[in-house]
Amino acid sequence: MTFAAARADLAAWKNAFPVDPYDADTPLQSVLARGLPADRLAALATEATSFGRAVVEVIGPAAARHERAGHTPELARWDGLGKRIETVEFDPAYHWAGTATWASGVVTHSGTPGRAYEQATLLYLLSLEGEAGHGCPATCTIGLARALRRRAEPEVRDRFLPPLLERDYAKAERGSQFLTEVQGGSDVGANATVAEPNGDGSYRITGEKWFCSVADAQQFLLTARVPDAPPGTRGLGCFVLPRMLDGAPNGFALRRLKDKLGTRGLASGEIDFERAAAWPIGPVDEGFKTAVGIVLNTSRWMTAVGGAGMMRRAYLEASAYAAHRKAFGRPISGFPAVRRTIAGIHAEWLGALHLVFALTALEDRIDADIASELDVLEHRFLVNATKYAVSIRATEVVRDAIEVLGGNGTIEDFSVLPRLYRDAMVYESWEGTHNVLAAQVLTDLGRLPILSVLEERVGKLLTRSTSPIADELASRWEAAIVDANRAVTDADYGAWNFRDILHQISGLYTCAHLLDDGQPVAAEHLLRTRIAPGVDPGLAERVDALTSHATT
Template sequence: MTTDAAAQGRANLAVWEASKPVNFFTADANLQSVLRRILGDAAYVRTEANLTRFGGQVATALDQWAREEDLIGNHPRLDRYDGIGRRTEQVAFHPNHERAGALIWASDMLALQAEPGHIVEQMALFYLLSHNGEGGHCCSIACTAGLIRALQTVGSESLKARFLAPLVGSNFDTMQHGAQFLTEIQGGSDVGANALRAADQGDGTFRLTGEKWFCSNVNADQFLVMGRPEGASSGTRGLAVFVVPRLLDDGSTNGFFIRRLKDKLGTRTLASVELDFDGAVAYPLGPLDQGFKTTVELVLNTSRLLNAVSCAGVMRRAAIEAASYAAHRTAFGQVIGAYPLVQEAVADCVSEYTAATASGFALAALLDLMETGRASEDQQAVYRVLVNLNKYATSVRGSHVVHRAIEVLGGNGAIESFSVLPRLYRDMVVLESWEGTHNVLCLQVQRDMQRYGLHKPFLRWMGERLDSVTAPALAQERAVVASAVERGADLLARITALSRTAQQAHARRLADILTDCAQAALLLEEAQWELDRGLATAKPQIIAHFVNAHLRPGYDPLDDPGYLDRIRFVSEAALRDADPV
């Protein structure tokens, strides 16, 4: 028998559910402002209708389908043969997979890559899609986007004619999809240990033989595969990269065999397998001796951007869940959102997703400049540094943010049927490790700075962001960030003076301060733009919360008379623009 109290509690939860945004784009004033600033009014207006349509689909149909597809019993399963026993090496999906794919591809997310200069718009769609976590399709989008970029940049005309056009379009059923198979069992980070053999056939093709240990999106039509041509040197220098069509001209599978489907903690509606190649026909992509360079610069440096934008979308969704719950759940006679400890948790979520959004879209804008040949050498160097820093930082913070949001929902936060948060949390663990682990990325940044001096353009670029900030309301935080940038430069100098082993021990500390500085500088630049236009913006308070948490030396909230007001204000920022039913 339901008591009055239970009925009231359930009614409150129903109001909470109904209060959540039904459109992740129109509910996101921050995203709209970020896009308008980067794209300019005319381009923003051109893309607004599509983003509005897609933002509604992600918050409604796609949300529902992703949830159903992730239920136990609905996960992908191996379906290796067709009805009459021919090998197909396919994975079978729940019907929602197709439905979702049709909507996602129809958003033009990949079609936008037909012409250079649309990465920001593409990332806006991807950020929205990621409100549902990986959702079975984000990996496919990321892999296909990287393959498109590699083919466009280093593909021969014949390779482009055969492989590029089928990847770029809006029809999920008829377009081809890409996958990336780099990792082998003996080591993923240590790519130079890759051993898959590539035998030259003398006719422009190679035959691949060997294992790949992590192969996601295995139903793809084209695999980008890293392998070692026979006779090539060891290490990364001897690696080549190939495009491998799934099917041969006669429709049979192209010399690959799935060993098993991996049973994963997260991204469970994405099929990831272990796979053997046995004489697969492969086409070299770019110069044979530049496989590692091609893969890092064109493929990984694309998917690392997408990974980070995904984390920003996941964080934004977690913040919405937490903030809306806090506004409706009552405990001890008032809504929990009135309690400072809850406000603090939600404010942390809000400031982190806002920072991740700033750095993700700044990178997207830089990539647009690079793709259209308008990026200076400095800007290219900044992209190289920031894409690695940002992949690291946003995935670490993403897990933390989802965890904080789960805490706000209490025990309900751990329940799969209650909210999206458990799925987001599981997906975040994967987003942390693929496309480069934390240590590997931080060490890469440190090496790039020490070996190639890339800290110089990076520091200059942060200085330029700060120079554009003149509003008195931002002056205090600007000064803190400027001095943190100096501390970052000083830390690099101190680390460089250490032994090689000691240098490695501090790579993450360096990455932390540099990413925090970059995100804070970008947030300040955004806030200046919003203030210049007289927009009602929560960003100055969000920046203060972010800067105090990460960059202000010796900051103690106890000594900060504005702390209570700020966490209350910032915690409400995620909801301020939401559009309840």
């Protein structure tokens, strides 16, 4: 093969990426069609088609530029005249991507209860480019908007919510969420930032926040300890704090911006507050409930959605590369080991897609205030389990895709995969480490009748399936539930083993939903390779089925 021919093959791989990623994603369309009425589906398809093209044509090139070394956010604390401004400066490409993202309506949908399907679909498409500098700002703004809409007093809601819902990026205000302090990451109850009442319904915030993503936001959501409150999380109020007040920074100073492994286009910093004016979101004695139940859970959901989007991109890159890259006289997709890797990426992406949209269906009903008690219980489990499972798998899947590309896969300007890998690693730690999320699930199983709800709902999916593996999945599901019950009643057993149990439960839950949506090959592949690995006589046939179409 000549040099020119090899480069022509690489060009063909690049050109294989779909110009309309929504239209090319038939599994996504299938999931949406099962969950939405025809009129809402049609409207979403129009939005998703338009935004998908913007992701390819605008956001992708912009993110590739503003994520590069020398183009990432920079702190500007003072202007040329020595006036304190406490701002963040971005490469112009960052704002090109932001303009396209906000124009999609992903945040604006927050103004209408029950638009989770729309928001998840748009963020999933955005995540084909990783975090892209705007996945986190959009997510934080959605969480703040939801909290204001559901919990704030009318005068607070009416002041702060409308500018968050603006589609015009140049006019819109963005939200952020600052919970972490240097002494309190996972242990939010250790937070020491204080809120002093002014007597007019507002408070003055003093303290420091250690990890402040979207440090450039116009509205900060944060937690602070109110006077005479009990210790721990029960003493935390939840507040919205405007960045600017009377034309000047509102009692805060940006200490520095973080130099992160990934999500490098996103400004994350450390911020000090000194009597900054803020307003409560809901009753101050329910601040932690608001912060976790609405804001953090929104971020956990959307972080999982983002992980699924990155897995989709990893599959597209790896499968197309294998089809065009030649070695030893034939495309590398002809080698069983390569095809097996691609089949695994495909199955994991399909599993993540179905898991995040099972959660999205519950988010949609809860946000619309039409969820049943059983929906709420299932959501309590799924929001933590999904973030846990998908964030782990996203990193592994992107790494596998890099392996398919070989040394080329490690080169920053050869493909998007190195950026996705760095972003996926950061996603794993957002909104709770794996151990924290697993511990929360275990605690919830002990307090609430969640296991009985899961037994009933997963059992129903498996009972109506005609797949040959349905009975085996049902048997393994029953065993996993027995293990989970033991973990609840035996504290030592649970402490040592529950992550493995959660791995089983989330995997089997995923397989049940794959079967229900007509994806038995992917379900069996996850069963044989992840849940119950071993000698696998059907491997070659499944790999053939999973690698027969590069864009589905």
